[in-house]
Amino acid sequence: MDTITKEQRKAALDLMKANLASDSKFQTHLNACVRCGLCATSCMYYIAFKDPKYIPGRKVNLVSSIYRRYFTPEGKYFPSLFNARNLDAEMAEEMVDCLFGGCTMCGRCVKHCSIGVDVSYIVKKGREMLAVMGLVPKTLQATVDAAINTGNNMAIPTEEFVDTIKWMEEELQDEMGDPKANIPLDETNRHIIYTLNPREPKFFPLSISAMAKVFYAAGESWTLSSKYYDVTNYGFFNGNNEEAAKIAGYLYDETHRLKADKLVLGECGHGSRASRWEGPNLLKKAYDFEMTTALELMAEYIRTGRIKVDKTKNQTLCTLHDPCNLVRNGGLLEEMRFVVKSCVANFVEMTPHGNDNFCCGGGGGQLAMSEYNERRLKIGGIKADQIKATGAKIVITPCHNCVDQLMQINHTYKLGVTIKTVAEIVADALVLPDPASPHDNPADTAAETVADPLHTDSNSSK
Ligand code: SF4
């Protein structure tokens, strides 16, 4: 980057000024970092490359040095004494490189910072400044544009999507031996509207039929939308909150249009976070319908006996990858283990796991930014080592972005494992109802409530 214009600098500084005036967290966390460097070894970029530019505190410092330069008297008059830097082309280039290309916003460093600096939050604020300067990587912006213009981030035409769903429905009917087994599209007044990651219709349609099988077994009243089914929201990563709100609004409006009681977010970490936990902030209104994740819904089905599962159907040794946005940033650590341990006979945890787990390397929009592919796969080596150490042959994760990254890691590091979603594991363990029995009230016909393994074995059922 040779230069940035006055207008670009002004737009970024105006945004910083507005954030400083309206968001006390921003100012507090900008000022809190003491540059001790203790967070260095928590970040997979630093671990993989040993380059100081990847130390999380350094990423905070990129943004805070601009704050000091333009918004503090000492930084204005004695910039070199107070580590205050001009927002020039060199700085903007470093920010793009480190905040977009050198951080998955996984939040692992936040747990390791002794004073709790929210590094990923500051990285997001830095991305917002780059967004108003028009410096979002083109690949990431193209993904957001596709979602806004077509309703899904892979720009899958509606006819192609409908064809895929019809094909999966025929397969489901054959497998269930029941012509009434279906994958409803655009039905109104159903209890649930279910959403998908566009990678499912495009590359992994079997995960759609896995969830359809779970709904069939539960006798659920549900539907998909043929137009607004995309659970992802890359507007959460490009730093443009208006675009993130627009994408979140598609699911909000579609839930209303189809008159569903509950929006169920398909297996996607960042999409679940963007809708469920950030959605009201983005949309500036509370949801007036229920919302949950597919993971929590499956946990509820198992706990209440609405579906029956038999863990002996899954004998292969399995491990679990915790998606950052569902576990460290979403609180679903125990729900995930309850579902998985109900459905597999042999389970082993990775080290570390849960809230301290390493990101797969595909978060923060990295999968959309092909210019950083080499970095992404290099940091994925940490996950590859974790998987190898377990000896597991199946890696389960409730996030299609993680699935994609894990499949690439599997190929690159020759792990020889199979990657599965939680719905696929649940579908494999299902004890199916007799097609001749009515599905009107499945809760009444469920055979038994499965014991909660969390209360019997908190670590491994191996
Ligand atoms: S983010 Fe926290 S751990 Fe890292 S350098 Fe700053 S104060 Fe130290």
Ligand code: SF4
């Ligand atoms: S949020 Fe994750 S990727 Fe970003 S600096 Fe922290 S540990 Fe590294």
